Amino acid sequence: MGKKDIIKIEGGMDHINLEILGYIDHNITVNIIRDNEIVEKKSLSLPKKITNIIQCKNPRCITSIEQGLPHVFYLSDAEKETYRCMYCEEKYSR
Numbered sequence: 787m788g789k790k791d792i793i794k795i796e797g798g799m800d801h802i803n804l805e806i807l808g809y810i811d812h813n814i815t816v817n818i819i820r821d822n823e824i825v826e827k828k829s830l831s832l833p834k835k836i837t838n839i840i841q842c843k844n845p846r847c848i849t850s851i852e853q854g855l856p857h858v859f860y861l862s863d864a865e866k867e868t869y870r871c872m873y874c875e876e877k878y879s880r
Protein backbone atom coordinates (compact mmCIF):
# COMPACT_ATOMS: atom_id res chain seq x y z
CA MET A 787 0.00 0.00 0.00
CA GLY A 788 1.41 3.37 -1.01
CA LYS A 789 0.88 6.78 0.46
CA LYS A 790 -1.94 7.72 -1.86
CA ASP A 791 -3.98 4.63 -1.32
CA ILE A 792 -7.56 5.14 -0.42
CA ILE A 793 -9.58 2.44 1.18
CA LYS A 794 -13.27 2.46 0.49
CA ILE A 795 -15.48 0.95 3.09
CA GLU A 796 -19.08 0.26 2.35
CA GLY A 797 -21.75 -0.02 4.96
CA GLY A 798 -20.15 1.65 7.92
CA MET A 799 -17.27 1.19 10.26
CA ASP A 800 -18.73 -1.36 12.61
CA HIS A 801 -16.61 -4.29 11.60
CA ILE A 802 -13.48 -2.42 10.59
CA ASN A 803 -10.69 -2.05 13.06
CA LEU A 804 -9.10 1.34 12.44
CA GLU A 805 -6.51 0.57 15.08
CA ILE A 806 -5.14 -2.22 12.91
CA LEU A 807 -5.37 -0.17 9.73
CA GLY A 808 -3.60 2.75 11.38
CA TYR A 809 -0.83 0.49 12.54
CA ILE A 810 -0.38 -1.11 9.12
CA ASP A 811 -0.29 2.19 7.28
CA HIS A 812 -1.22 5.52 8.83
CA ASN A 813 -0.67 7.45 5.60
CA ILE A 814 -3.79 6.18 3.96
CA THR A 815 -7.16 7.82 3.83
CA VAL A 816 -10.28 5.83 4.46
CA ASN A 817 -13.46 6.75 2.66
CA ILE A 818 -16.65 5.64 4.29
CA ILE A 819 -19.28 4.96 1.68
CA ARG A 820 -22.96 4.56 2.27
CA ASP A 821 -25.47 4.17 -0.54
CA ASN A 822 -22.75 4.94 -3.12
CA GLU A 823 -21.92 8.25 -1.48
CA ILE A 824 -18.86 9.19 0.48
CA VAL A 825 -20.19 10.09 3.89
CA GLU A 826 -16.90 10.43 5.71
CA LYS A 827 -13.20 10.73 5.01
CA LYS A 828 -10.87 9.65 7.69
CA SER A 829 -7.12 10.13 7.87
CA LEU A 830 -5.54 7.45 9.94
CA SER A 831 -3.00 8.11 12.64
CA LEU A 832 -0.62 5.83 14.46
CA PRO A 833 -2.57 4.31 17.32
CA LYS A 834 -1.26 5.15 20.79
CA LYS A 835 -1.95 1.64 21.93
CA ILE A 836 -2.38 -1.59 20.03
CA THR A 837 -3.81 -4.76 21.43
CA ASN A 838 -3.25 -8.26 20.06
CA ILE A 839 -1.76 -7.07 16.78
CA ILE A 840 1.90 -7.77 17.47
CA GLN A 841 3.43 -10.11 20.02
CA CYS A 842 6.26 -9.57 22.46
CA LYS A 843 9.43 -11.41 21.53
CA ASN A 844 10.98 -11.32 24.97
CA PRO A 845 10.97 -14.93 26.25
CA ARG A 846 10.92 -13.71 29.86
CA CYS A 847 7.93 -11.44 29.29
CA ILE A 848 4.80 -12.35 31.23
CA THR A 849 2.86 -12.61 27.96
CA SER A 850 5.26 -15.36 26.88
CA ILE A 851 4.80 -17.22 30.15
CA GLU A 852 1.13 -16.76 30.87
CA GLN A 853 -1.40 -17.80 28.31
CA GLY A 854 -4.40 -15.66 27.52
CA LEU A 855 -2.96 -12.28 28.40
CA PRO A 856 -3.63 -9.54 25.86
CA HIS A 857 -0.54 -8.43 23.98
CA VAL A 858 -0.56 -4.72 24.58
CA PHE A 859 1.99 -2.37 23.06
CA TYR A 860 2.12 1.40 23.43
CA LEU A 861 3.63 3.97 21.09
CA SER A 862 6.89 5.14 22.66
CA ASP A 863 8.31 7.10 19.73
CA ALA A 864 5.90 8.35 17.09
CA GLU A 865 8.66 9.63 14.79
CA LYS A 866 10.48 6.32 14.69
CA GLU A 867 7.22 4.40 14.92
CA THR A 868 8.53 2.44 17.85
CA TYR A 869 6.25 0.42 20.04
CA ARG A 870 7.07 -1.06 23.41
CA CYS A 871 5.51 -3.91 25.31
CA MET A 872 3.32 -2.62 28.12
CA TYR A 873 4.56 -5.34 30.47
CA CYS A 874 8.32 -5.56 29.94
CA GLU A 875 9.17 -2.49 27.81
CA GLU A 876 10.61 -4.71 25.09
CA LYS A 877 11.01 -2.65 21.95
CA TYR A 878 9.22 -3.77 18.84
CA SER A 879 10.62 -2.54 15.56
CA ARG A 880 9.36 -3.55 12.19
Ligand SMILES: [Zn+2]
Pocket residue numbers: 842843844847848849871872873874875876
Ligand atom coordinates in the same frame (compact mmCIF):
# COMPACT_ATOMS: atom_id res chain seq x y z
ZN1 LIG B 1 6.83 -8.07 26.81
